[in-house]
Amino acid sequence: MDFIQKGTRAFHKANWALFLAGFITFANLYITQPLLPTFAAEFHVSPAVASLSLSVTTFALSISMIIVGSLSEAWGRKSLMTISIFAASILTLALAFSPNFEMILVLRVLQGVVFAGLPAIAMAYLGEEIDPSSLGVAMGLYISGNSVGGLSGRVIIGTLTDLYNWQVGMIVLGIISLLISLIFVWMLPNSKHFTARSLQIKALTTSLIQHLKDPSMLCLFGISFVLMGSFVTLYNYIGFKLMASPYNLSATIVGWIFIIYLVGTLSSAWFGGLADRYGRQKMLLLSIAIMLIGAILTLHGFLSLKIIGITVFTFGFFAAHSIASGWVSKRATHDKAQASSLYLFFYYFGSSVGGTVGGIFWMHFGWIGVITMIAVFLAVACFLSFLLKGFIKKQHIAVGH
Secondary structure, three states: OOOEOOOOHHHHHHHHHHHHHHHHHHHHHOOOHHHHHHHHHHOOOOHHHHOHHHHHHHHHHHHHHHHHHHHHHHHOHHHHHHHHHHHHHHHHHHHOOOOOHHHHHHHHHHHHHHHOOOHHHHHHHHHHHEOHHHHHHHHHHHHHHHHHHHHHHHHHHHHHHHHOOHHHHHHHHHHHHHHHHHHHHHHOOOOOOOOOOOOOHHHHHHHHHHHHHOHHHHHHHHHHHHHHHHHHHHHHHHHHHHHOOOOOOOHHHHHHHHHHHHHHHHHHHHHHHHHHHHOHHHHHHHHHHHHHHHHHHOOOOOHHHHHHHHHHHHHHHHHHHHHHHHHHHHHOOOOHHHHHHHHHHHHHHHHHHHHHHHHHHHHHHHHHHHHHHHHHHHHHHHHHHHHHHHHHHHHHHHHHO
8 A cells, every 4th residue: 555654755745734734723723712801802792702702613613523524534535624724714814804793703603613624634634644654753743733823823813913903913814824725735645545435324323322322431521521621711711810900911921821832742742651651540630630730829829820830730731631532542442533523522512611601700700710610620520530440440340251
């Protein structure tokens, strides 16, 4: 089989193309997160309502990922990814001309739908086209594009909002995204190992139900829900806290705080290895404890301690997410791609629910209310981790008999 091998020109083109596609997707996905205080002030809406500009997008993404992954089996990989990133770029440009907040929400829902065309398909493309011995490197570069894009989008929009306004930021990011989309189409090699299949709705539904009937998988899905809900809640409302008195930070500085995401690159790889050595549950619980310690540190009044707390919290989150997502692949006995899609469904659904509910706690109880909600979510994650261990033991005993 003619797979793309490391060191070849095709390998470099495929990897950079998907790196850039991941960059576009996640730069535009989180584009409104640094703008929540700006939206609340400009459109005279509450923080919880302002957070819908992110929550409706991640909710639409969570639903669409399951569907789009199946559509790609019939329609092809590159074509759907191309549609996804071009549509996302055009919608970002359209956001700049929104006459009101309601139109922003409509456009963000549409973006959530089209965003699904990349994460649901990129990994399948890599698995089909890249030589197995080179797949780890290729997957790592693609995921780094996601994180760099998510960070860059926040920094670009925050800085340009301070210098000009958020509309200029949207236009600049939209144009950059369109240019990168053109490069993606030129660079990505066409699929050689993809074979179109007819959509099998019944088989898909049966498989989904089987995953949802597995109690250990349900625990992992629940863990992804509360972990991401906690993470997005902290980052959604820390901007409101830091841009208000006594800190009075600018949108640019708040945008640059997202550079803390880079610690996730370290913790996800490091704790993934520790989980293999010392056990997934132990490392998952340790990661959750680190998140809680970081969240509590943000309650301190000193700005430096708040930043340290956010860093510790972020370190723990990416470690926990790495362990839980890897655990899903290990636990799934069939249709592993679909199991991963379900994990991501709960992951982004948690982002939608947690990110908006956190706004209610912020409005009524301030920052201590946000951290209390996060602490409850993390306690649920610990409980589900213990439940998971019990279910796995029972399954082992059943197999033994």
